Amino acid sequence: MYVAVKGGEAAIANAHRLLADRRRGDRSLPAIGIEQIVNQLGLAVDRVMGEGSLYDRELAALAITQARGDMIEAIFLVRAYRTTLPRFGISVPIDTAAMEIERRISASFKDLPGGQVLGPTFDYTHRLIDPALAEDLPVDAPLTREAPETASPRVTDLLAGEGLIEPDGVVSSEPPGDLTREPLEFPLSRELRLQALARGDEGFLLALGYSTQRGYARTHPFAGEIRIGEVEVRLFVPELGFEVVLGRVRVTECQMVNQFHGNAETPPQFTRGYGLVFGQAERKAMSMALCDRALRAREFGEDIVAPAQDEEFVISHSDNVQATGFVEHLKLPHYVDFQAELDLVRRLRAEHASERKREAAE
Amino acid sequence: MSATTAMTRADALRLLALAEPTRLDAVMQSLGPEPAHEVLRPAETGLVMVQGRVGGGGGAFNLGEASVSRASVRLKTGEEGHGYCLGRDSGKARQIALCDALFQRDPASVTSTVLVPLATELAAADARRRAETAATQVDFFTLVRGDD
Numbered sequence: 033m034y035v036a037v038k039g040g041e042a043a044i045a046n047a048h049r050l051l052a053d054r055r056r057g058d059r060s061l062p063a064i065g066i067e068q069i070v071n072q073l074g075l076a077v078d079r080v081m082g083e084g085s086l087y088d089r090e091l092a093a094l095a096i097t098q099a100r101g102d103m104i105e106a107i108f109l110v111r112a113y114r115t116t117l118p119r120f121g122i123s124v125p126i127d128t129a130a131m132e133i134e135r136r137i138s139a140s141f142k143d144l145p146g147g148q149v150l151g152p153t154f155d156y157t158h159r160l161i162d163p164a165l166a167e168d169l170p171v172d173a174p175l176t177r178e179a180p181e182t183a184s185p186r187v188t189d190l191l192a193g194e195g196l197i198e199p200d201g202v203v204s205s206e207p208p209g210d211l212t213r214e215p216l217e218f219p220l221s222r223e224l225r226l227q228a229l230a231r232g233d234e235g236f237l238l239a240l241g242y243s244t245q246r247g248y249a250r251t252h253p254f255a256g257e258i259r260i261g262e263v264e265v266r267l268f269v270p271e272l273g274f275e276v277v278l279g280r281v282r283v284t285e286c287q288m289v290n291q292f293h294g295n296a297e298t299p300p301q302f303t304r305g306y307g308l309v310f311g312q313a314e315r316k317a318m319s320m321a322l323c324d325r326a327l328r329a330r331e332f333g334e335d336i337v338a339p340a341q342d343e344e345f346v347i348s349h350s351d352n353v354q355a356t357g358f359v360e361h362l363k364l365p366h367y368v369d370f371q372a373e374l375d376l377v378r379r380l381r382a383e384h385a386s387e388r389k390r391e392a393a394e
Numbered sequence: 395m396s397a398t399t400a401m402t403r404a405d406a407l408r409l410l411a412l413a414e415p416t417r418l419d420a421v422m423q424s425l426g427p428e429p430a431h432e433v434l435r436p437a438e439t440g441l442v443m444v445q446g447r448v449g450g451g452g453g454a455f456n457l458g459e460a461s462v463s464r465a466s467v468r469l470k471t472g473e474e475g476h477g478y479c480l481g482r483d484s485g486k487a488r489q490i491a492l493c494d495a496l497f498q499r500d501p502a503s504v505t506s507t508v509l510v511p512l513a514t515e516l517a518a519a520d521a522r523r524r525a526e527t528a529a530t531q532v533d534f535f536t537l538v539r540g541d542d
Contacts, residue, residue: 086441086461114441118440120462150530176528178525188450201448211456231458276404276411306450310457
């Protein structure tokens with residue numbers, strides 16, 4: 033029997049009011065300001081911008097507050113917000129070679145033009161909890177040194193001269209696909225995969241990248257270069273008739289250099305995986321580059337034997353907003369479905385019992 | 395950059411977009427009272443899809459969107475101004491549009507009063523950050539092993 037049920041409005045309203053109370057917490061403590069989050073929890077903000085696929089530091093900080101620090105909930109809020117805005121246009125592709133560098137390292141080349149610049153990194157810290165941070169003690173200003181005039185070209189451009197490494201590839205005159213506009217159809221272009229990976233879940237991509245290192249689709253990677261810094265975003269504005277700079281965005285770029293590929297025409301050369309993410313997000317950019325390379329298996333004629341090489345598996349499950357939507361929908365009332373299952377299992381049990389009885393009688 | 399170096403309209407729009415809103419308001423105020431104008435397009439916020447390139451220099455791909463504000467005005471004297479900037483600060487977009495229009499009417503005074511101070515501050519902030527970054531550059535040295 034199907035019974036339509038209504039109800040819960042009051043409970044829902046009260047639950048949301050309770051949520052607002054718990055979010056604010058102890059009223060004797062000052063509320064956290066958005067600017068404080070932007071300044072002091074900057075990497076959380078960066079993660080929400082990257083996976084929310086919307087560059088807006090204050091908006092991401094607001095989402096983190098509203099979500100009580102639940103990152104995937106905050107990412108969900110940002111994704112929902114972006115659907116309410118019109119799109120003014122598509123930028124000129126950013127030029128990461130022209131970046132205002134804040135960090136730039138290479139694990140494969142010691143001496144490179146522009147040098148190894150550590151920037152504000154957790155690397156080489158001892159990972160010991162610092163009790164002094166519990167108090168608001170003065171912090172030393174950073175030291176300065178005269179900045180060199182030398183440019184910092186991308187490492188892959190340095191190596192490309194000798195043909196030792198595969199080039200960036202041909203630039204198509206066709207605009208790249210956009211997964212926010214058209215549904216995904218497999219197999220995907222590398223451009224579409226990179227869009228999906230750039231907004232993919234850091235934890236999921238980290239685990240898949242790790243799996244390639246542990247032997248599930250080995251690609252022998254070296255961190256050719258990681259660079260973090262700000263680049264200018266330019267847009268062609270029709271009413272002006274020229275490109276204008278809209279501002280700067282901070283991005284993290286990772287060039288993973290992997291073991292060789294060659295064929296009858298091309299002598300062996302290093303292959304590459306590429307990562308590019310909004311904000312300071314080194315772990316994510318590295319994971320993205322590992323996944324990008326693994327997902328190029330078909331292009332290089334490699335056997336597809338591991339999850340990280342399976343495009344449909346990786347891309348269909350990398351979006352944490354989609355994933356959480358489907359997992360969490362299980363919480364919603366399924367009373368009718370469950371009633372049907374209950375009827376079914378009762379009938380099966382009854383049949384089972386009568387079968388047993390008949391067998392015993394024979 | 396000196397006031398005598400001719401700035402293009404694109405240079406001006408870049409400096410205005412990169413300015414902090416409070417600084418922009420301050421330098422615009424020193425330009426005098428707001429000029430008489432009509433609104434061609436009320437300030438609004440939307441998105442621009444930011445693209446990257448495969449491998450840094452290959453085919454374009456869609457990296458993600460950024461919030462962008464824009465506005466357009468026309469001065470009583472006829473000049474049209476358009477303002478575009480990252481973020482949701484529609485007031486800033488309107489200020490940029492006004493300044494863009496004024497720049498066409500009187501480039502010299504806009505350059506000296508607004509653009510040169512903004513360019514100087516931007517250069518100083520960039521130089522400071524570069525110097526802080528440079529202090530974290532690794533200086534490699536070779537240990538003398540003395541085994542030969």
